[in-house]
Amino acid sequence: MAAEKIPVVPIPGTRGIPMIGLGTFNDFQRRGSNDDVKEAVKIAIDCGYRSFDTAYAYQTELIVGEVINEKIKEGVVKREDVFITTKLWNTHHNPVHVRANFLKSHQNLNCEYVDLYLIHWPFGFEDDATETFPMDDKGYARFSDHDYMDVWTEMEKLVDEGLVKAIGLSNFNKSQIERVLQNCRIKPCNLQIEVHPYLSNKKLIDFCFSKDISVTAYAPLGNPNRSWAKGNEHTIFEEPILKDIAKKKNKSIAQVCLRFLHQRNIIVIPKSVTPHRIKENIDILDFDLSDDEMKAIWSLDKGARVLEEPTVITINKLNVNVSDLIECYSEGPVSCSMAAEKVPVVPITGTRGYPMIGLGTFTIFEKRGSNDEVYEAVKCAIDCGYRSIDCAYVYQNEESVGQAINDKIKEGVVKREDLFITTKLWDTHHNPAHIRENFFKSLNKLNCGYLDLYLVHWPFGFEDGDVCFPMGDDGKARFSDHDYLDVWKEMEKLVDEGLVKAIGLSNFNISQIERVLQNCRIKPANLQIEVHPYLSNKKLIDFCSSKGISVTAYAPLGNPNRTWADSKDPIIFDEPVLKEIAQRKKKTIAQVCLRFLLQRNIIVIPKSVTPQRIKENFDILDFELTDDEMKAIFALDRGKRFYALGIGIGHKYYPFNDEY
Incomplete structure (x- = not known):
């Protein structure tokens, strides 16, 4: 395709940015050696590409510059024909050294000027570190x-000097862009973000267009070759909708995805080192997608980011995935706020992420917590900023939870997609033949369209039926013999149907989780277990972390109001260590306990029906525990379990026969 046929987006000070370019992100890929990238840029120029996207962090600037200069010498292109974008990396944010660090990229590229220079991310790493991702021990x-x-x-000064024609942003969220617009002298002309059929990013893109900021989509094909992809993840290239459209148009799925973005007026920078794919990716201007086809592709949106595994970082010692900082990072380290967008999220494939602070609703055996109280608690939590609500069939309050959620949706406080709803398959519902039917009992009560996360509540089953705790005349529980692997296979089918976004486990031990991992088609996304200062569960949590399984802590405060408490049981709230830390931090003991877990990268779902405590439990992002304070709390570990469900003892799948 001739370069002149590619539409351009006007960029002040330039000849415009071509709407199709070549991406050269190479750092974490299974393919893409320096020699591969070199050949890719050569082929791209010969095919008609005139826009090349690189970055200091990609470590490809030198190669990109070398090839462009070779093609200029060969007379294939002139410098003014080519649009070069690069980015300021996170280790180069010291304002005093921004110019010097820009010149490193400028020298690598060996070009007279850079057409577009972007701030790669809004946050910075340690200044001038030799590593791309500087980490402590x-x-x-x-x-x-x-x-x-x-x-x-400092970026504006580079424009003044003529070293850069235009400047922009990458991976900034709406509030950050607004702050730049309110304080800038030169307006950002472009925002580069992840966009593909699984992540439409519609609200952010609409906002940019309203401000005359163009948008460039990186990973426009979902980056299927990323080295951190999970083996059981669905990929964009497997979507029947896209296969059907591609077949109808006599085009590749990649071409359909790129055309979809092109028709949304989004610049695309697909990356490839394969010659025929490089040629295919530019050949998207000879067909159109109909309105119905566009709507069909829109419907694939899952809010799913692919920039995940390699770049988990820490804010105030709180592990947060880099991709999620687009949503949760604002003016500096995460600050305490009752706003939902400040709560970090843990990536869960197929969802918009699992908020790290949620509301638990287990009150069935508590001294307080009627269904009416649970209804009011959920409403209060949503008003405070909670967007994760945890419940279960056995809690017998799914209807109250669902009613509160739907009332808040009707009030316009939240939308369904803003919320992360978890419930659980109870032990009397393990018969594989009836799992779908039993799932619908929960879904119908919640009345929420779909579940974000559905968990197998315990690995063992009770006698089939709707009596939650079936007991024999001998006072012992009546068990079923269903294998939890057969249960899991039926859970996977719920994901296939789109009824559930993700599935996971609760109260499973290491050997049971390993057995699921060895036999599953869809990997468990989450394990929910009891964790608090008296039960650190470190070995089990470390195991989950090594397998990419997130962990949610129930009873994070030790559940002092449980009706089955023994008078001799220790009470977390009486611990001098916790009292001292709480006094020093000017926080409650509950807040210290929750922060302790958050700094261990554990999702917390404290339960309460008291408005003041619901608000307090959410307010844990404005302080951090020191290493010594963390060690002092770890020292309280007694291996003390408050939720043993002792009536399950004797079942072959009872999880607590093993230490962890």
């Missing part, structure tokens, strides 16, 4: 505290 990222507004001021 505990695996935490080393941060700088530079304000991206100070960085922007």
Whole structure:
């Protein structure tokens, strides 16, 4: 395709950015050696590409610059024909050194000027670190505290000098862009973000267009070759809708995806080192998608980011995935706020992510917690900013939870897609033949369209039926003999149907989880277990972390109001260590306990029906525990379990026969 046929988006100070370019992100890929990238850029120029996207962090600037200069010498292109974009990396945010760091990229590219220079991310790592991702000996990222507004001021000076034609942003969220717009001298002309059929990013893109900021989509094909992809993940290239459209148009699925973005007026920078794919990716201007086809592709949106595994970092010692900072990072490290967008999320494939602070609703055996109280608690929590609600069939309050959620949706406080709803398959519902039917009992009560996360509540089953705790005349529980692997296979089918976004486990031990992993088609996304200062569960949590399974802590405060408490049981709230830390931090003991778990990268779902406590439990992001304080709380570990469900003892799948 001739380069002149490619539409361009006007960029002040330039000849415009071509709407189809070549991406060169190479750092974590299974394919893409320096020699491969070199050949890819050569082929791309010969095919008609005139836009090339690189970055200091990609370590491909030198190669991109070398090839462009070779093609200029050969007379294939002139410098003014080519649009070169690169980015300022996170270790280069010191305003004093922004110019010097830009010149490193400028020198690598060996071009007279850069057409577009972007701030790669709004947050900074330690200044001028030799590593791309500087980490300390505990695996935490080393941060700088530079304000991206100070960085922007220095970027503007590069435009003044003529070193850069235009400047823009990458991976910024709406509030961050608004802050730049309110304080800038030169307006950002472009935002580069992840966009593909699984992540439409519609609201952010609409906002940019309203401000005359063009948008470039990276990973426009979902980056199927990323090295951190999970083996059981569905890929865009497996979607029947896209296969059907591609067949009808006599095009590849990649071409359909790129055309979809092109018709949304989004610039695309697909990356490839395969010659025929490079040629295919530019050949998207000879067909149109109908309105119905566009709607069909829109319907694939899952809010699913692919920039996940390699870049988990830490804010105030709180592990947060880099991709999620687009949503949760604002002016500096995460600050305490009752706003939902401040709560970090854990990536869960197929969802918009699992908020790390949620509301638990287990009150069936509590001193307080009628269904009416649970209804009011859920409403209060949503008003405070909670977007994750945890419940279960056995809690017997799914209807109250669902009613509260739907009332808040009707009020316009939230939309369904803003919420992350978890419930669980109870032990009397393990018969594989009836799992779908039993799932619908929960879904109908919740009345929420779909579930974000559905868990197998326990690995063992009771006698089939709707009596939650079936007991024999001998006072012992009546068990079923269903294998939890057969249960899991039926859970997987619920994901296939789109009824459930993700599935996981609860109260499973290591050997049971390993057995699921060895036999599953869809990997468990989450394990929910009891964790608090008296029960650290470290070995089990470390195991889950090594397998990419997130962990949710129930009873994170030790459940002091449980009706079955023994008068001799220790009480977390009486611990002098916790009292001292709470006094020093000017926080409650509950807040210290929850922060302890959050800094271990554990999702927390404290339960309460008291408005003040619901608010307090959410307010844990404005302080951090020191290493010594963390060690002091770890020292309280007694292996003390408050939820043993002793009536399950004797079943072959009872999980607590093993230590962990």
